Amino acid sequence: MTAPRLTLPSPAKLNLMLHILGRRADGYHELQTLFQFVDYGDEITFAVRDDGVIQLHTEFAGVPHDSNLIVRAAKMLQQQSGCPLGIDIWIDKVLPMGGGIGGGSSNAATTLLGLNHLWQLGWDEDRLAALGLSLGADVPVFVRGHAAFAEGVGEKLTPVEPEEPWYLVLVPQVSVSTAEIFSDPLLTRNTPPIKVRPVPEGNSRNDCLPVVARRYPEVRNALDLLGKFTEAKLTGTGSCVFGGFPSKAEADKVSALLTETLTGFVAKGSNVSMLHRKLQSLL
Numbered sequence: 107m108t109a110p111r112l113t114l115p116s117p118a119k120l121n122l123m124l125h126i127l128g129r130r131a132d133g134y135h136e137l138q139t140l141f142q143f144v145d146y147g148d149e150i151t152f153a154v155r156d157d158g159v160i161q162l163h164t165e166f167a168g169v170p171h172d173s174n175l176i177v178r179a180a181k182m183l184q185q186q187s188g189c190p191l192g193i194d195i196w197i198d199k200v201l202p203m204g205g206g207i208g209g210g211s212s213n214a215a216t217t218l219l220g221l222n223h224l225w226q227l228g229w230d231e232d233r234l235a236a237l238g239l240s241l242g243a244d245v246p247v248f249v250r251g252h253a254a255f256a257e258g259v260g261e262k263l264t265p266v267e268p269e270e271p272w273y274l275v276l277v278p279q280v281s282v283s284t285a286e287i288f289s290d291p292l293l294t295r296n297t298p299p300i301k302v303r304p305v306p307e308g309n310s311r312n313d314c315l316p317v318v319a320r321r322y323p324e325v326r327n328a329l330d331l332l333g334k335f336t337e338a339k340l341t342g343t344g345s346c347v348f349g350g351f352p353s354k355a356e357a358d359k360v361s362a363l364l365t366e367t368l369t370g371f372v373a374k375g376s377n378v379s380m381l382h383r384k385l386q387s388l389l
């Protein structure tokens with residue numbers, strides 16, 4: 107008998123602002139950032155196996171299975187929970203890699219929450235978020251599934267309710283290495299912390315933008331194009347660039363101007379992740 111399959115969404119995130127406050131002794135940077143999800147992402151399908159094997163069936167160009175965050179998340183959860191079960195995994199990958207929209211981190215979180223459900227582990231969100239943090243700074247917010255103001259390296263999360271506009275997200279044909287941007291000597295690392303909550307208007311800057319735009323002409327082009335229609339922002343360390351619109355029709359109108367060399371997608375901003383909405387509907 108074949109095991110029943112469960113398909114779960116793995117949405118992208120946007121950083122609505124990103125300030126770098128300083129650098130810690132371990133090289134990681136202290137940030138203040140606002141995370142919001144969009145209703146657009148990958149889909150991951152899971153089927154439980156009873157032999158304990160963890161098998162990813164979809165190939166990723168340039169990412170060996172052992173370093174894939176999906177496989178790493180599954181193995182870590184299996185090890186730490188002592189679960190004897192295994193899993194077959196397939197992914198429909200639409201999110202660009204190195205785009206600053208957190209595709210890998212989101213995949214890791216969907217895997218943790220999906221397996222917690224299917225293996226019936228009963229782990230709470232705190233425990234899953236702590237495991238997630240060991241896989242990447244962006245994983246905890248995807249585990250929590252709520253728009254958040256993040257501090258520390260991104261793990262200290264306070265839920266927030268920003269507006270939920272339609273976004274046009276531009277995807278320049280270039281992958282940006284997060285580590286490379288954070289090690290650039292020209293990066294601004296001394297932005298004073300915002301102490302007032304909610305974050306006051308006028309703090310939508312991304313401190314990574316000047317360094318990314320300087321290194322990547324493709325990102326500069328995207329910022330220039332979108333900037334003709336709305337405030338154009340960089341998410342994370344790029345490469346993706348996004349802007350908000352009051353309606354889908356207005357975002358679609360600008361999207362229609364895109365070409366093969368600069369693609370993009372239109373998606374609704376969402377303060378509750380698609381993953382959590384789907385999991386809620388299963389209960």
Ligand SMILES: C[C@](O)(CO)[C@H](O)COP(=O)(O)OP(=O)(O)OC[C@H]1O[C@@H](n2ccc(N)nc2=O)[C@H](O)[C@@H]1O
Pocket residue numbers: 121133134135136137139206211241242243244245258259260284285288342343
């Ligand atoms: C820029 C953001 O996308 C904002 O959401 C994240 O902070 C990056 O999160 P991420 O991709 O999960 O990053 P990780 O995989 O944890 O780190 C990749 C590399 O970026 C650098 N890094 C990352 C996060 C951070 N707060 N400070 C850093 O200096 C480190 O060199 C690290 O080795």
Ligand SMILES: Nc1ncnc2c1ncn2[C@@H]1O[C@H](COP(=O)(O)OP(=O)(O)OP(=O)(O)O)[C@@H](O)[C@H]1O
Pocket residue numbers: 168169173174175176202203204205206207208209210211213214244282284342343344345
């Ligand atoms: N399941 C996965 N999906 C995407 N990338 C993965 C995955 N597993 C490992 N990786 C590796 O992680 C790198 C970063 O991928 P990711 O899609 O998270 O980038 P990103 O959107 O820039 O993330 P962030 O916003 O967290 O900086 C990839 O270039 C790839 O080598």
